[in-house]
Amino acid sequence: MDLSERTDAEIRGQSLTRLVQLALRWIYNDQPVERLRALLRLIEQKFGPPSAATRQRIVTADAGTLLRWSERILSADSLDALLH
Numbered sequence: 001m002d003l004s005e006r007t008d009a010e011i012r013g014q015s016l017t018r019l020v021q022l023a024l025r026w027i028y029n030d031q032p033v034e035r036l037r038a039l040l041r042l043i044e045q046k047f048g049p050p051s052a053a054t055r056q057r058i059v060t061a062d063a064g065t066l067l068r069w070s071e072r073i074l075s076a077d078s079l080d081a082l083l084h
Contacts, residue, residue, distance in 0.1 A: 024067070035063075039070050047079040054079065 040058060043050055050058065061069070069082055076082035 035066055035070070039066060039073070042070075042073050043079065043082070046073065046076075047082075050079060054083070057083070 036059065040050075040055070043058070058066075058069075072082050
């Protein structure tokens, strides 16, 4: 593809998108324990400590579920809304 046809905004947007993808891959694929700890810290800061049952659910969640919850943490109004 000829780069002269693309605008600076398109190039920057695609570069930023790729950087975010790489960062998320590193965080969520290469550091499973750290991603879990980070999510638990965010949950505790926003909603308070989760119950033992809820904590167990979070600890045993797969990587895709942890990613979805991590993406929703900022907009969720409650822990129940975050996890469903």
